[in-house]
Amino acid sequence: MNYNRRLVCLCGTPPILNISWTNDNHRRRFLDCRHYGPLFRNPCKFFDWNDLKFPSQTNIVILGLLKKINKQEKQLKCRWMKTDFGH
Numbered sequence: 471m472n473y474n475r476r477l478v479c480l481c482g483t484p485p486i487l488n489i490s491w492t493n494d495n496h497r498r499r500f501l502d503c504r505h506y507g508p509l510f511r512n513p514c515k516f517f518d519w520n521d522l523k524f525p526s527q528t529n530i531v532i533l534g535l536l537k538k539i540n541k542q543e544k545q546l547k548c549r550w551m552k553t554d555f556g557h
């Protein structure tokens with residue numbers, strides 16, 4: 471995983487890869503910013519379909535990897551926050 475080559479939203483945060491479960495776009499992957507949505511006062515508009523085609527077995531493996539990466543990113547963020555508070 472090369473983090474330097476990942477997409478970055480206008481706000482500077484890397485977008486999150488999500489899976490759509492609606493009937494129209496069943497299991498289509500899309501990227502959106504973590505500041506996207508009605509919960510934020512100034513939500514980002516970053517949104518993009520991510521339509522690389524994979525065989526379904528590969529898809530399942532990738533989904534598992536994505537879960538792992540998301541978990542690791544959360545842990546990394548926590549560590550950064552702790553470092554910030556230490557100053």
Ligand SMILES: [Zn+2]
Binds near residue numbers: 482483514
């Ligand atoms: Zn953003």
